[in-house]
Amino acid sequence: MHSNLPIGIFDSGMGGLTVFKAISRRLPAEDLLYLGDTARLPYGTKARETIIRYTLLASTKLIERGIKMLVVACNTATANALPALRARFAPLPVVGVVEPGARAAISVTKNERILVIATEATIKSCVYTAAIQALKPTAQITAKACTLFVPMAEEGLMTGCLVEGVAHYYLDDVLNLKDNLPDTMILGCTHFPLLKDALKNVVGPTMTVVDPAATVAETVEAELACQNLLVATERTGQKHFMTTDNQERFARTGSLFLGEELSASAVELVDL
């Protein structure tokens, strides 16, 4: 493996761009190669076997291009396919988002009560509960599938009464708890950070909202350093984007996720 190869970053759609952004900020010299499998999105409502199949396919595409590390910037794919990826592609380092997310939440919770919001397939896998309890066995976890947040984020619908209404629909039973209210909420889907402001309005100031992206970027840096794979020179890394459907839409929504203009001509259309 050569340190000048790019880091491959994968998500079912645009959500992984929130992780892409955090990695690009932390490691500006690294080349980044992103693949959003927008043709098959959403993964979060699909069966485990389907998620594993799609994730292996998409990861193979990145690996064929030549990468030094695979970042699974999708909680659903991490929750269901991480062991299969590691088994198939060893010795390539594969970093998921769930363990860093669990670590980030443990570092901020005071009452050890944590709310995890994610897709149906992530919640069903129970990986967040396992990852949090591996770090803090006494922690109490409440998990909520918030399926509609994914298409809302893909649509660029980030704030306002519609988003807050849907958040109330999913979260009011937790928020109405008199005692035992979690003090920390993990955004356990890489699409959800786009809705962060609206979600903060709904959960109120007593709950800390954790976006795992920064901790994922730290993990990527530590893992690359450990394997002597960090880019050695000072430079600005190249960024390349691939999608399996509709470059124009990828560029439009991608610009919202990245907070910078992305043109359709800069997005490559690929088939898996």
Ligand code: DGL
């Ligand atoms: N971004 C994906 C995640 O983090 C979810 C989107 C989907 O359902 O495909 O779980």
